[in-house]
Amino acid sequence: MLKLGRKIKKIKCEILNYLKNSFIHIYLFCILLAGIYKFISIKFRKKTNHKYSNNLDEINNHEYRKYSQNNEDGIIDHVFSKIKLNKINFIEIGFDYYENNSLNVFRKSNRILLIEASKDKCFVLKNILSIFFPFKKKKILNTFVTKNNINELVNNFYSKNEEIDCISIDVDGNDYFLMEAINFMPKLIVIEYNFWLGKEKSITIPYQEDYSWDGNIYYGASLLALNNLANKKNYSLIAIDSSCTNAFFIRNDLVHNFSILDPIKSFKIPTKYNNTDLLFAKKFLEKKSFINIK
Numbered sequence: 089m090l091k092l093g094r095k096i097k098k099i100k101c102e103i104l105n106y107l108k109n110s111f112i113h114i115y116l117f118c119i120l121l122a123g124i125y126k127f128i129s130i131k132f133r134k135k136t137n138h139k140y141s142n143n144l145d146e147i148n149n150h151e152y153r154k155y156s157q158n159n160e161d162g163i164i165d166h167v168f169s170k171i172k173l174n175k176i177n178f179i180e181i182g183f184d185y186y187e188n189n190s191l192n193v194f195r196k197s198n199r200i201l202l203i204e205a206s207k208d209k210c211f212v213l214k215n216i217l218s219i220f221f222p223f224k225k226k227k228i229l230n231t232f233v234t235k236n237n238i239n240e241l242v243n244n245f246y247s248k249n250e251e252i253d254c255i256s257i258d259v260d261g262n263d264y265f266l267m268e269a270i271n272f273m274p275k276l277i278v279i280e281y282n283f284w285l286g287k288e289k290s291i292t293i294p295y296q297e298d299y300s301w302d303g304n305i306y307y308g309a310s311l312l313a314l315n316n317l318a319n320k321k322n323y324s325l326i327a328i329d330s331s332c333t334n335a336f337f338i339r340n341d342l343v344h345n346f347s348i349l350d351p352i353k354s355f356k357i358p359t360k361y362n363n364t365d366l367l368f369a370k371k372f373l374e375k376k377s378f379i380n381i382k
Contacts, residue, residue, distance in 0.1 A: 116211065123212035124219070126186045130155060131220075137162065140331040141356040145349060147327045155191035157184070158331035160278065164189060164254065167276055167326070167336065168196070170345045173253055179203075179242060179274070181233050181266065182258035185213035189256040189278060199225040201245045205232045205259075233259065234297055235269035242272065254278065258334075260301035264292040264309035264381070268317055275339050277323060283332040284369045285310035287355035291378040305369055306376050311335055313381040315351040325349045332356045 107115035135152040137159065152162035168176065175198040180190045183204050190200055194217075204210050210230040217226055227245050231237075246252060252274040257263050263280055284305040285291055292309035293299075301307050315325050318337040326346040327336035338346055357366070 119208055120212055120215055123185050123216060127216050127220070130186055135161075140358050140360070142359060143354065143356050144330060145327070145354055146347065148330050151330060155187065156189050157187040158333050159329050160189050160256075160334055161192040163327050163329060163336055164276070164278065165192065167338065167346075168193065168253075171275060171338075171342050173275075176200075176253045177246065177250060179252060179255040180258075181238075181256065182260070182280075183209065183213070185209050185216060189258075194221050194224060194226075197224055197226075199246065199250070201227050201229070201242065203229045203231060203233055203241060205230070232298070233266060235262065235265045235295065238266055238269050239271050242270075251275075260307050261293065261299040262295055264313060264317065265295045267314065267321075273321070273339055275342055277318065277337040278334055279314055279337070280308060280333055281311045281314050281335050282308040283311070283355075283357065284373065285378075286370075287311065287352050289313075289378075290316050290381040292381060294377060294379055304372075306373060309381070311351050311355060316381055325351055325354075328354055328356055330356060332358050 104115065104118070107118060135154050137152040139148065139151070140158070147163065147166065150162050150166035151159035153159045154161045174196060176193050176196050177198050178190050178193060178200045180188055180200070181203045183190070183202055188202075190202060194200065202213065207230050210228050214228045217224070217228070229241060231241070233241065242252070252272055254276040255270070255274045256278040257266050258280040259266065260280070267277065267279055282305070289310050290312040292313050293307060311328070314335055318325065322340045323337035324340055324343045325335060326338045326343070326349060328334070328349065
């Protein structure tokens, strides 16, 4: 059954690639139609709150998934509720058209900036948002975000007197360097980390301007590295989602609303992986190049 599923997926990809190369308008129509169908099915599905790991913290009780890839929706909703946000300025760097961290807050949004390197994802989401949220102030940028252009991209959308409430960073690679580069201070930072790098190492992959994730476990930064950077920027760790994918950092003037987490004590490992998986990953990553972060 698994082999059959892979064969069907392979055939589907081959057909789409053929259409993309030969009949671009038909290709765009197909992906848009599929995107709208996918979005509608998610829009009307019930929230889920499956937990993917043990060693949970109190804030993990607020997890749920609606539009997010994992349970980010619930944690973000809880944080916004605690700090009493109603009109939200949101930035999302790296998204899928049906799974991202901003869709769940669109109805409460003031202005939203979404940036993604995939032309197809931007095309589909732009059309979906024009249908379902036609009057919301939003901008979708199809560009590659680097440590040198991130602030310019943000400043071109938000004015100096607009406070940014949340930024979500998920680029599967240069995440640490993008967080390091931002010269503004959102209330909440949601950022992907790589749990395969362990709980005791403060490391990140080296910066590569044109880095593209190839699907293996060599990517991004460790939780401890991001926590050390956050502390330098006057942020504190308040949540780690149970999927072991995202860390949530709150600006220190708002930290009294939450319990601060220790990145080592609260470190989580997905229950779907066993000791053999972890040992294989450790040996694989030992051969890779990393930068130590203090």
